[in-house]
Amino acid sequence: MSSFAHINSTSVAHSFLKKCTFSNSTSDGARNSQIQYAQFRGTPNEDRFAISEEWELGSHVWQFLAVFDGHGGPTNAEYLANNFPSHIRQSMERVFSETRTQQQQPDIVNNVFTEKAVSDFLKRQVREFDDGLGNAVKALCPNPAGNISDKEARELYRVHKEVITRARCGSTMASVLIDKSENRMWVCGVGDSSVVLSCKNSTDSKRKSVLLNTHHTGHTPQEYHRVTLEHPSHERGNIWLDEEERIFGTLSMTRSFGDFMYKLPPFFTAKLFCLVPSTAMKSVESVLKYNRTPPYVIADPFVRFVDLAGLVSKDENPMVVIYTDGLEALAYKLSTLLLKGTESSAPSPVDVVGAFLGQPLHPLTWAPSKDYTDALPGNNEAFALMYNLFTKAIPDKLGAHLMANGNDSDKRAEDLYIDDVTVLVFRPFPTSNV
Template identity: 30%
Template sequence: MSTSNLPLADSPWGVIDPSPMCYRNLPPQALASELRHLSAARTIGTTHCVTFQPCLEAINQDRYDVQEWDLPSGKWTFAAVFDGHAGVKTVEHVVEVLPRLIRTSLTSALTPDNGSILDDLLGLFPDGSDAIDRLSDSEINSIINDFDSGGTNHTKVLRCMQGSTVLMSLVDSEGLNLWVCSLGDCQAVLGTKNSSGACTSTLLSSNHNGHNKEEVMRIRQEHPEDERDKCVLDDRVFGVLAVTRAIGDYCFKLPASYTERIFLKANPGFSHPDAVREFLSRNLTPPYISNQADVRHVDLTLREQKEHFLIMCSDGFVDLYMYDETRAGSLEYIAARWVSLVNLESDEQNEALRLLRDAIGGEDEDKVARNLTRRALVRWIDDTTVLVVRL
C-alpha cells in the first residue's frame, strides 16, 4: 500500500503530533501477531516476558534477565529489568555481570568478581587524577580510543559515560521469601489473589527520579547552600538526567576533570557533547547521582489460600498510562489495573503481552495499529519491558 493511502497517526498518548506519520491498519489476527513479534513475547519457566520498541530505526536499550539457580539450599528464582540510557554499553555490561555477582554472593564464593565499572576506568589511569592532569590530550586519546588494539579501553570508558537503572527480584528455594531491589525508576508491583478471587496490589519499588520530592530534597541537602538550586532543574539532575540513582553515569559522580579530559574525548562518545559541557560548571561537589538501591522484603509464609505474582517493568510501560488522558492516574491506581488484567480470564496466555496490549490501546484496534506500525525515524514510545513472575 502506498503511503498516500495510509491514515495519519496522532501521538500514541492522545496529544496531536505536529508532524503526523503514516501507519498501517491490520486485521485483528495480524495485529496480535505483529505485537507478539515486535515484543519478542516468550515464557521462561513461569515468567512471562516482553520487551518492546516499535520504531525500527531506534535501538531498544532495555534489557531483562530471568534465571533459576540450583544452589545448595535448592532452586532460587532471579528476575531483573534494566533500563539503559545514552547507549547500551552500560546496560549490557550490567545484565552480563550483576546476576553473576548476586549468585556468587548467594553461594558464598571465596573469590569475588573485581571487574566493577569504575575500577575498570580507574585502572586505565592508576595514578588517579594527578596522572590525568599530567597527560596530554593526545596521550589520553591514545589510551581511551584504542581501536587499533580492539577497543577494550573505549568500551570501559563508555560504560562509565552511559547508565542503567536496575530492578531485581529474588525468591528463595522454598518460596517463602521475596526480595525486590530497585535503583532508578523501574517499577515492581506485587499482586495477591485470595481464595474468593479478590485481588490487591502493592508497590514494592521506589521512584528514584526528579519527580520524587524526597529524592530532590536528598540531593539538595547533600550539597552546599549555593549549589542547591543548580542540582535539580526541570525535574532533572543538572537539568539533564531524569533518574537520581543509577549504575554508571559517572559524569555526575566524578569530578568535572574526568568528563573534560576523558569522557568528552571518547570518539564516538556523548550524543550531545555540548549539553554535557554546559552543565559541567555545576559539577562542584560530586556525586550527584547515587548508586544506593532500595531493598524490600516480603514474607510469603502466610500465603495459604492466596496466589502471588510480581509485575516488573521499565518506566516506558508506566509512561504509556501516565501520558494517556483516558487512563492516567496515580501509580497506585495504575498498578491496581495491571493486577486486575493479570487476573482476568483471557485467550492471551502470555500475561506480560496481555499487559502490553492494554498499554498501547487494548480493544481500540486503530490505536494499537498506530502504535505498532507508524512510519517514523525517531521513537514515539519509550523502550518498554514487562515481566510477570509467578511466585
C-alpha cells in the same frame, strides 16, 4: 471511534510482533510457567532483562530476576544483564559459604540466610559492582590532576572503549532474589523501574496491587531533598535547574548504575566520557558546567524483604510483576483516559497494572490473519499485560509508530517515539500448562 482497528493490517500486526520478544508456554514447557517475560523494543532499544538459572546453596533453591532500563545508550544495561546475575550467585556462594566455615557448624548455612544478612549482602553487592565500573575508568587515569592531552584521551578511548562507555552510560534496575525453597523474596532496585505484588481479593476477585520498591528520581521528595542536602546550599539552583526535577536539567534518576559523569570529577567527562556517542549528548555540557561536588548520583539500592509464604496464599493468585518505566508510562496514560470527563481521581499506574494483569488478550483488537494470531503467546501474563496496555492506552500512536518508514523528519520521529517496555511476571505458586 478512535482505535487501533481502523489502521489494522497484517503488515502492521507483524511489525508489532517483530519488535517483541516473549516467552511462549507452548515451546518453553510447563517447567518455565512460573516465570514469563515480554519486551517491546523501542527505537533505540535500551532495555535489557535477566532470568538467571536456579542454583542450590545451603539446601535452598535460589533465582535472580531483573529488568534494566538503560539511558544514554544500552551498554551499561547490556553489561548488567550479562554479568550482574552471575555476580550475585558467585558472591552468595562465597560469602555465605565463608560464614558457615567460620562458625564451623555444617548445618549453620540454613540459618545464615536471615532477612538482614541477605539484605545487607545485596546492598553491598550493588555498591561494589557499581564501584567497579567507576574504578576501571579511574585506573586509566591514575593522576587526573596531572591532566592528559586530547590525543592521549582519544587513544585511551580507542583501547578501552567498552570500559569507558559502560561507565558513561547508565541503567536502572528492578530485581528480586527469590529463595524458592521457602517462598521468600528480596526486592532490590535503583532508579525508576518497578516491582509490584498483585493479589486477588477474596470478596470480589479484583486485584489489589502494591509497589514494593521506592523510585529514585527527583520526583520523589525524599530523593530530591537528599540530593539537595548532600551539597552546598549555593549549588541548589544548579542541581535543579529552573526547579526541574532533573539533575543539571538532564538526568531524572538520583540513583543508578553507571552515570559516572555525575559521580566523578568533571575531568573524566571533559577527557573521556565526552568521546562516547550517546543518546544524551546534551548532558555533557551541563555536567561540565555544574559538576562541582560529586557525586550527585549514587548506587545505594532500595532493598525490601518479603515473606511470600506468610503474606499471600495460592488462593489469592499472587503475581510479582517487574517492569521498566515504559510500562508505567502506558499505565499512567490509561489511568487518565479511564477517568476523563469524570470528577473521580485517576487510579495510580500500579492500580492499572493490577487491573489488567491476568486479563486475556483482546482477540478482535488485532486479528488480520490466522498466522498472526497463531504466533501470539498463549497464557503469557507478561505479554498480555503489555499488549493490552499498548492497544488500550496509545492505539493510534502505536499504529503510526509501526507504520513509519524511518525517513520522517526529526520532529515526526519525536512525535512517534515509544519507550522500551520490559515486563517479567513471577508466580510464587507455580501453575501447570494444560
